[in-house]
Amino acid sequence: MxxxxxxxxNVSMKYTLMSGRINSLKDLFIQALNRKITYEEFSALTNVxxxxxxxxxxxxxxxxxxxxxxxxxxxxxxxxxxxxxxxxxxxLVPLIELGGGFNGELTGVENIYLNGMLLGYSKKFIKEKIDEIIEFAELDKFINTPLKNYSSGMKARLGFSIATLVKxxxxxxxxxxxxxxxxxxxxxxxxxxxxxxxxxxxxxxxxxxxxxxxxxxxxxxxxxxxxxxxxxxxxxxxxxxxx
CATH class of the missing domain: 3.40.50.300 (P-loop containing nucleotide triphosphate hydrolases)
Structure with missing residues (x-):
């Protein structure tokens, strides 16, 4: 074996969805007062x-x-x-939402430390590997630029490089x-x-x-x-x- x-x-996942058209908090408040809001259950996964x-x-x-x-x-x-x-x-390392823990106001370097520590890497380990991360992501020219100026592809490359740093x-x-x-x-x-x-x-x-x-x-x-x-x-x- x-x-x-x-x-x-046997995993199941159900969500409760609010029905009706609600365009603002005001609509939500009025419909709630008038008891016009209804809810329905949605099964995203069933007995997997x-x-x-x-x-x-x-x-x-x-x-x-x-x-x-x-x-x-x-x-x-x-x-x-x-x-x-x-x-x-x-x-376990999830490559699901690359750069999900990034901060747009921080530079690429600062986000490497932030994201790496969120993944459980020590600051010392990140410092030793930072050149390797930057080289793999091909972002050496932009690494000291705030992330809000990065394209979505650049952010994803940086996220991938950090997440795959260790096996x-x-x-x-x-x-x-x-x-x-x-x-x-x-x-x-x-x-x-x-x-x-x-x-x-x-x-x-x-x-x-x-x-x-x-x-x-x-x-x-x-x-x-x-x-x-x-x-x-x-x-x-x-x-x-x-x-």
Whole structure:
């Protein structure tokens, strides 16, 4: 039996949605007074279960709104499921919202320290690795400029460079390989492959089905928050393309 890195057990996620058209706080207040606000329950995920073996590259496919990002955030510990449990064995780095902890008023260098420390790196470790981060992100000319002047691609490159600085036991990747220009996409994909080849367990979402087929061992197909299929990457991806 292979060692389990991630176990998702009967996970469901429900949200309460407010119905009706509300354009301002005033509208909300008036409708609340008149008891015209109604609520409905939306199920983003329903009874999702799977295991990921240590060192496995595990993909998730599905249309927009299928529940992919919600599931990744639950596995990463960013969201708490309504019901069910997730067990993670080892250190985890989520490449989900790159630069989510950045501050636009601070420079690139200052944000490296801020984001790195949020990921659990020590100040000493970041100082030792800062040149490596800047070089990989290709931002040496802009690194002392406030982040509010960066493009979204520049921020994503910096976030990717910080997050992949160390080799975690578990890496969660959500569309990260689509950031930046063609050259950086190739470089970030090579970085990902080297991490995969060194035993890191990867949970991976991409809109590129060919990328999923090439990089994943197994793939989970989500549809309307339900598991439609789970199996070998090529088999599930081919069925998904025909859907």
């Amino acid at each position: 292979p060692e389990i890195a991630v176990k998702v057990d 279960s799977f295991d990921i073996a240590k060192g496995e590259v595990f993909g998730i496919v599905g249309l927009n709104g299928a529940g992919k990002s919600t599931l990744l955030k639950i596995v990463a510990g960013i969201l708490k499921p309504t019901t069910g449990n997730v067990v993670r064995n080892g250190s 975690p036991d578990i890496l969660i990747v959500d569309e990260v390989l689509s950031v930046g220009d063609h050259k950086f996409k190739e470089k970030s994909e090579q970085k990902m492959k080297s991490m995969m080849g060194s035993g890191t367990t990867v949970l991976f979402v991409s809109h590129s089905i060919e990328q999923m087929k090439n990089m994943c061992d197994r793939v989970l197909w989500l549809e309307h928050g339900l598991v439609k299929e789970l199996g070998p990457a090529t088999e599930v991806c081919d069925k998904y393309k025909l859907n």
